[in-house]
Amino acid sequence: MDNFTFYSPTYFAFGKGTENETGKYVKKYGGHKVLIHFGGGSVKRSGLLDRVKASLDAEGIAHVELGGVKASPHADLVYEGIELAKKEGVDFVLAIGGGSVMDSAKGIALGVKYDGDFWDFYCGKKGPVTEALPVGCVVTIAASGSEGSTDSVVTLVTEDGHQYKRCADGDILRPLFAIMNPELMMTLPPYQTASGLADIFAHCLERYFSHTKDCELTDRMLEAVMLTIIKEGRRVMKNPNDYEARANIMWAAMVAQNNSTGVGRAQDWGTHHMDNEIGILYGASHGAGLALLFPYWMEYAMKANGPELFVKFATRVFGCQNDFEHPEVTAMEGIRCVRQFMNELNMPATISELGGKEEDIPVMVENMFHGAPNHGNFVKLTPEIAAEIYHMAL
Numbered sequence: 001m002d003n004f005t006f007y008s009p010t011y012f013a014f015g016k017g018t019e020n021e022t023g024k025y026v027k028k029y030g031g032h033k034v035l036i037h038f039g040g041g042s043v044k045r046s047g048l049l050d051r052v053k054a055s056l057d058a059e060g061i062a063h064v065e066l067g068g069v070k071a072s073p074h075a076d077l078v079y080e081g082i083e084l085a086k087k088e089g090v091d092f093v094l095a096i097g098g099g100s101v102m103d104s105a106k107g108i109a110l111g112v113k114y115d116g117d118f119w120d121f122y123c124g125k126k127g128p129v130t131e132a133l134p135v136g137c138v139v140t141i142a143a144s145g146s147e148g149s150t151d152s153v154v155t156l157v158t159e160d161g162h163q164y165k166r167c168a169d170g171d172i173l174r175p176l177f178a179i180m181n182p183e184l185m186m187t188l189p190p191y192q193t194a195s196g197l198a199d200i201f202a203h204c205l206e207r208y209f210s211h212t213k214d215c216e217l218t219d220r221m222l223e224a225v226m227l228t229i230i231k232e233g234r235r236v237m238k239n240p241n242d243y244e245a246r247a248n249i250m251w252a253a254m255v256a257q258n259n260s261t262g263v264g265r266a267q268d269w270g271t272h273h274m275d276n277e278i279g280i281l282y283g284a285s286h287g288a289g290l291a292l293l294f295p296y297w298m299e300y301a302m303k304a305n306g307p308e309l310f311v312k313f314a315t316r317v318f319g320c321q322n323d324f325e326h327p328e329v330t331a332m333e334g335i336r337c338v339r340q341f342m343n344e345l346n347m348p349a350t351i352s353e354l355g356g357k358e359e360d361i362p363v364m365v366e367n368m369f370h371g372a373p374n375h376g377n378f379v380k381l382t383p384e385i386a387a388e389i390y391h392m393a394l
Contacts, residue, residue: 031092099144129170145257195287270376
């Protein structure tokens with residue numbers, strides 16, 4: 001295990017009706033005027049926005065609103081939010097939604113406190129983030145784990161139409177509190193639920209496949225989260241109103257991404273960077289892109305690094321029988337099980353299913369390595385290797 005530091009100050013309010021306590025937590029953390037940030041009309045139609053606003057009103061907390069966050073949040077709305085927050089004298093940013101809303105809210109929070117262009121922290125000119133408005137969130141989707149993480153992912157669209165999805169991070173960006181009511185996820189379409197499950201599973205894989213030795217505790221924690229997602233994911237896909245399954249999945253999403261499962265070990269994240277380009281080019285959800293890519297990345301990584309870690313994964317997570325004489329057979333069986341589980345979730349298995357073509361691959365590779373030459377750790381991705389994996393997944 002490597003040396004590490006770990007700081008996770010988020011206060012979690014978990015359970016039924018907790019969104020009605022939002023104002024209390026904003027007040028606890030010093031908020032006087034709040035920017036409420038959200039996505040589409042679902043928070044309005046469900047009455048969630050009104051319940052949150054009523055809780056703020058009950059505590060005497062002023063608020064302004066900014067909706068319109070899309071999947072893979074765009075920088076233009078972040079710029080709009082920064083301008084609005086400064087104009088209105090906002091001192092707290094409250095996200096109501098899933099990962100995209102939370103990431104956009106974090107971008108606004110850091111931008112208000114920075115004199116330059118907030119994108120400096122995403123393109124690598126500045127970082128990590130050390131100053132930002134406080135952020136809180138009401139979580140409506142179990143997927144990204146942004147409610148407990150230091151990260152914010154935003155997409156910039158340039159004047160010539162190119163899109164670049166990049167990440168900023170810093171301990172200051174962890175939400176001070178997260179309201180987590182599993183009931184809020186019961187109306188999600190099956191595709192969004194499934195995409196979230198795939199996203200959570202992928203966050204575990206990015207940490208599990210590591211060259212760092214003797215990380216037994218975090219190995220076991222990651223295995224526990226993955227086993228939970230397999231079991232509870234199957235339950236919730238059959239019965240979307242299963243509160244206990246939703247509750248276990250919602251907490252698993254946070255545990256998978258607040259980095260308690262990743263301390264002391266090198267992490268990979270190359271597949272996430274590859275998926276960014278799939279999301280940009282084909283509009284696939286983050287979870288869907290990860291679901292199709294990971295089995296192919298695993299095949300490449302197993303051949304490049306040997307089967308040992310993949311055998312452990314196959315036997316511990318999916319209960320595969322260990323073929324001691326032919327470990328690569330066991331390793332491939334574990335990879336097959338990942339592919340089968342993603343198929344159960346009705347996730348795509350190839351880029352072609354999303355409309356991908358051979359000629360798209362050079363474009364994805366070029367954009368992926370533009371201004372960000374290093375990707376991956378367990379597998380050090382080069383443009384050639386990334387292209388090979390894209391071809392495998394086509």
